[in-house]
Amino acid sequence: MNARTVRWSRWTVEFGLKPLAISTFFVLVALLWTFPLQHAIAYPFVFLFFGAIMGSAWFGGFVAGLLAIGMSFVTIDFFFIPPLYSISVGKESRSFLTAFVVCAIAIALVSSARRRAETAILIARDELEQRVQERTAELKHSNAEITERERQLRLLTEAIPQQIWAADAGGRVEYCNRDLLEYLGVRTDPIQGETFFSIFHPEDASLFRESWDGARTSGGRFEIQVRVRGGSGLYRWFLVRGVPQRASNGEILRWYGVHIDLEDQHHSQQRILSAYENLSRFGRTMSLAEMAASIAHELNQPLTALVTHASACRRWLQNEPPNVIRATAAADRLVQETTRAADVVSRVRSLFSKADYVREPTDLNQLIHGLSGVIRDDAIRRGVSIRLRLANDLPVVDLDAVQMQQLLLNLAVNGMEAMEGASGSKVLEFSTEALAGGEIQVGVRDTGPGIPETIRARIFDPFFTTKPQGTGMGLAICRSILEAHDGRIWAEAADSGALVKFIVRAQA
């Protein structure tokens, strides 16, 4: 009810009072100006009324225009059309008035239409302006948000106690985080592009480049262990992990790299490796000595008991008078103890049985690959380069991988030790070859002084050694491992250095 009233009153104002007031105002102004002007102009002067109609239609709309036409018509008829001061119209003036009304309606229509169009344009412009302002505000806001997020992200990369870098799709490093810069000892000069590769150990730089190039062509992530030079000039081992960032179409946009300090881990790993090395070199004889001691103890216990029971038995019999009951008891214990001694002997025998060998299908090439990884650091330290010449078509062999690895390690360490004082390039070469009849021949060659022909046949004998600290067991163990695998091992004459070969059979 109330709303309707309001709408009604608004309608009244919009189409009643306002057009009425505007048209009245303009017509009055036109009338007042026409009175003085009619004396100067001969014809009934109506142009100002056209102006009033135009103005009314412009400012008050078509309704005001119509009202102005009505009022102008009456006013012109009353004041300026003869008979003057009367509503009646003379015949001769009728066409004139008709023409006036038609023209006035046209003017009112055009004017109000123009006005409407103008208003519409204005409104549209205002709306547009507002829209633009809103958009600008929105953009500003989201811009601030993005900046803030970027700042937070940057802060995060700086806060992570991890060395991080970022590179473009071509592999040009653009950004290093603070941790990385601090480690490198660089503060102001950014490490970018080509200079980035100088942070790696010269021996690792090309390796790093290779694996990254590989990752770039294959499009995968990469991971590599390299030494990175710190600010102090010392190298530490790092695990560098590179991850590509891709666009939605799969194209690589950027690379991110993380450096993980491996030094402590690497140290402990090297300790394990060196312990492993020691074990493989001396462990066998050490454990042999220890085994001998424990067998001696195991046997000595029943032996001691045997001797004491026997002695007690004899003494009871030698007593005056002989104590036969005690002597019999001692003799009984003597018999029991003999079984215990026999048990020990059979236990020892089972210890040395071949049941210990666990045979599994093994790829010798893979084994050699694994081994070269294990001895890589050692080889670098000794200045030895490892070369692999592995046959592609190697059959899989049933063998004890642990024992075989120990054998290969033994040969590798022997080779590297032989090259210790040698001049010239030091190369340790592993080769595999598939022979006819399912046999695989493995060769381990070094560029050391070689094995003199006079001792070549004896080097696999137990306790034979040319090293001052040697136990003479290493190669003997190698031979026994191969014998357990129905293979054989020998040393061959070589142009330079030593060449040890062994054969295992694919069909065990």
Next chain:
Amino acid sequence: MTGDKNRSTEKVFIVEDDASICAGLSDLLESAGLATQSFASAEQFLGRWTPDMTGCIVLDVRLPGISGLELQSKLLESKIVLPVVIMTAHGDVPMVRKALKAGAVEFLSKPFQDSELLEAVEQAFALDRVRREKQDRAQTIELRAQSLTERERQVMGLVTTGLTNKEIAERLFLSVVTVKLHRGQMMRKMQAESLADLVKMSELLSHQENPRNPQS
């Protein structure tokens, strides 16, 4: 007489974790007329030890828990003075040296002859006996010395430093006759047959008193 009495209380304390060897050892020792008591571990021995134990310990080196050599040093620490015979199935030179340094009577390598063990045990018993006799004698002398009067003790001290009666009398502001009286009484109480005997006794006494009763 005293020797027989000792024999009856003397025992061989066998500390050995191998039950069969333990049984063999005690059987062997019993066949030689010796009393034995067995312990399966060092802890067991320490738990059952009493001050009146006499004889010797036959001790294996490899024992569960406290090892034989550790037990040996523990015995020294707690002033358990029983002689020790060590035996082991895998002895090396440093081990033997350590055991002998710590006062072991004998170091037997398993397996050993019965005579080796019995000789070692006899030797240990003899050592223990000498130790106990020494200890007994010291105790009786101390008892005698305790029965002396203050004056007699003074006289004894001066006599044993080699002074004559006259010199003693001068030192103590006594007459020679009185000194002679005290001296006679003291000699009788100490049951000393001669001056040399008395000097020996006083040496034992001072020896005994220094480490044992430092406060008195």
